[in-house]
Amino acid sequence: MITVENLKKEYKLVKRDPGLKGAMKSLFNRKYETKHAVKGIDFTIEQGETVGYIGSNGAGKSTTIKMLTGILTPTSGKVTVNGLVPYENRQKNAVNIGAVFGQRTQLFWDIPVRESYNLLKHIYEIPEQEYQETIEMFTEVLNLESLLGIPVRQLSLGQKMRCELAAAFLHRPKVVYLDEPTIGLDIAVKVKIRKFIKEMNQRWGTTVLLTTHDMQDIEEICDRIIIIDGGTILYDGGLDEIKKQFGQKRVIHFELADKEKFELPSALNGQVEVLPNEEETKISLSFDHEAVKSSFVISEMMSMYEIGDLNIADPKIETIVEDLYNKQEQGEEHEKVLANS
Amino acid sequence: MRRYTRLYWEFAKSHMKVMMEYRIDFLIGVASVMLEQFASIFFVKVVFDHIEQINGWSFYEILFIYGIAATGRSIHQIFFDNLWTLGWQYIRPGKLDRLLIRPVNPLFHVVADRLHQDGFGQLIIGLIILGTAIPQLDLVWGAAEIAMLVIMIISSGLIFVAINLFFATFSFWMIDSLPIVWAVFNLSDFARYPLTIYHKGIRMFLTWIIPYGFTAFYPAAYFIDKSGYKEFALWTPVAAIVCCVLAYAFWNRGLKAFASTGS
Numbered sequence: 001m002i003t004v005e006n007l008k009k010e011y012k013l014v015k016r017d018p019g020l021k022g023a024m025k026s027l028f029n030r031k032y033e034t035k036h037a038v039k040g041i042d043f044t045i046e047q048g049e050t051v052g053y054i055g056s057n058g059a060g061k062s063t064t065i066k067m068l069t070g071i072l073t074p075t076s077g078k079v080t081v082n083g084l085v086p087y088e089n090r091q092k093n094a095v096n097i098g099a100v101f102g103q104r105t106q107l108f109w110d111i112p113v114r115e116s117y118n119l120l121k122h123i124y125e126i127p128e129q130e131y132q133e134t135i136e137m138f139t140e141v142l143n144l145e146s147l148l149g150i151p152v153r154q155l156s157l158g159q160k161m162r163c164e165l166a167a168a169f170l171h172r173p174k175v176v177y178l179d180e181p182t183i184g185l186d187i188a189v190k191v192k193i194r195k196f197i198k199e200m201n202q203r204w205g206t207t208v209l210l211t212t213h214d215m216q217d218i219e220e221i222c223d224r225i226i227i228i229d230g231g232t233i234l235y236d237g238g239l240d241e242i243k244k245q246f247g248q249k250r251v252i253h254f255e256l257a258d259k260e261k262f263e264l265p266s267a268l269n270g271q272v273e274v275l276p277n278e279e280e281t282k283i284s285l286s287f288d289h290e291a292v293k294s295s296f297v298i299s300e301m302m303s304m305y306e307i308g309d310l311n312i313a314d315p316k317i318e319t320i321v322e323d324l325y326n327k328q329e330q331g332e333e334h335e336k337v338l339a340n341s
Numbered sequence: 342m343r344r345y346t347r348l349y350w351e352f353a354k355s356h357m358k359v360m361m362e363y364r365i366d367f368l369i370g371v372a373s374v375m376l377e378q379f380a381s382i383f384f385v386k387v388v389f390d391h392i393e394q395i396n397g398w399s400f401y402e403i404l405f406i407y408g409i410a411a412t413g414r415s416i417h418q419i420f421f422d423n424l425w426t427l428g429w430q431y432i433r434p435g436k437l438d439r440l441l442i443r444p445v446n447p448l449f450h451v452v453a454d455r456l457h458q459d460g461f462g463q464l465i466i467g468l469i470i471l472g473t474a475i476p477q478l479d480l481v482w483g484a485a486e487i488a489m490l491v492i493m494i495i496s497s498g499l500i501f502v503a504i505n506l507f508f509a510t511f512s513f514w515m516i517d518s519l520p521i522v523w524a525v526f527n528l529s530d531f532a533r534y535p536l537t538i539y540h541k542g543i544r545m546f547l548t549w550i551i552p553y554g555f556t557a558f559y560p561a562a563y564f565i566d567k568s569g570y571k572e573f574a575l576w577t578p579v580a581a582i583v584c585c586v587l588a589y590a591f592w593n594r595g596l597k598a599f600a601s602t603g604s
Contacts, residue, residue, distance in 0.1 A: 011602065012602075070442065071438050072600060072601070073597075073600045090441060090442075091443075091446070092444070094442050094443050095444045099439075099442055104439060105439075106439045111359055115355045119351055119352065123444065123445055124443075124444060125444075
């Protein structure tokens, strides 16, 4: 379905010295620096897969998606989507793909949602009957009924995103790229959107490539994740494996009556790490979920201190990525040491 | 081609629905353009109240040139007005990316995204001016002349479109080329008067470099014998086609550059 081989993208950026003087200087004497946004990545995605594409801001996610959709031409390497090279056959490729780009709407701003869909019907040349069926189904799953007559600019963010999602799937594309589809939404809308994506994937076998910072999105929608950082792929594999590998770290925040007096209970020594916590009354403990049970940590703490409140934090995708990154760096150093010895 | 015609009609229908919904905006838009045009014609009228001719051109002949320019410009304003917004509406906020992943020609999409109501004011005023000027000219009007006038006006419109498209395309490299587009567009005001009243340099410039001369003066000269440009005027449709081809080729280059930088 999607194959990516040694894909690279470099940008040339104008290097500017700070201040007005720097700006003046760059007007006459330009120095360029090359930014390697994507540094030779490989992956293959089969029809019907749901893949989470994860990385911190500026990791190269959007650049990759732009190359997959054909908006950007790669510097080198190969991409094919459904047998087509996107940047060479952009318009042909467009028939097979749908996309939601975060906050950028694809609906027509001034006209009612229904009219927007009607225009999309003509743009994608969707047969009338298929269109009616699709709209009916979407209206039900996403609760669009009351929104269809309203111009897009009058919709709230959550309403807009639901309409947006329907627009991306309207022509029943083979692949859908979702770039942060749940950003800034409340829980109820997020749940509805996740359910919708899953249902479409099951019903039509739509391949989904999803970028998000919300771990919950990934857990509920994706069965595979690709983690990218600094333009290279750090991890590509099943969601369960990575959680086993990196997600056992738990953090519990305790609210103490007297933080000054705190000392790690001796039973927890060596297994639990105290994390810095800026709040005056709180301390945070981090530990390996496999080695120590949360209940044990909590009971030890309760027996020694007066606990006002506590809160168990889920492993965040950012922490997993960070962990991965550190591990990789350590691995490289380790290899260097081995090579030297 | 048939597909695009149908698609354009669908776009136009939804624009018209919006226009009808905001009736007051529509009327104000149309009226303000008409007022603006009346003001500049009034100025010409005042000049002619004091003199009989400018460089051999009578008031109604100048009005005729003016009328062709206004009508031609209305084609551009009604259907292609969105070219102005390429930089700040499409490239800067990333909206162009959206269009690029749809199975239609992106230029078509940008153009079809807007139908400009003010252009209708321009069209009405253009037709009124032509209707006033034509009976006063020493001309015999047959079917051939009318057909020629229509061709000339369409050519005039296309040249406006091509020039704007060409300069709007710079937005692909500089994010927003609106100031350049504006500066160039303002030159078209020169072309609403007989080019023979200007210095030779300006005349050459408006014929061969930025060919606004073909938007009004040359087309009008076809109908006015004494101009001495009757034959040259026949090149107007050719000039229109050449300009459109060049501008479109440049647009495609810009699009390609955009795809490799994605700025």
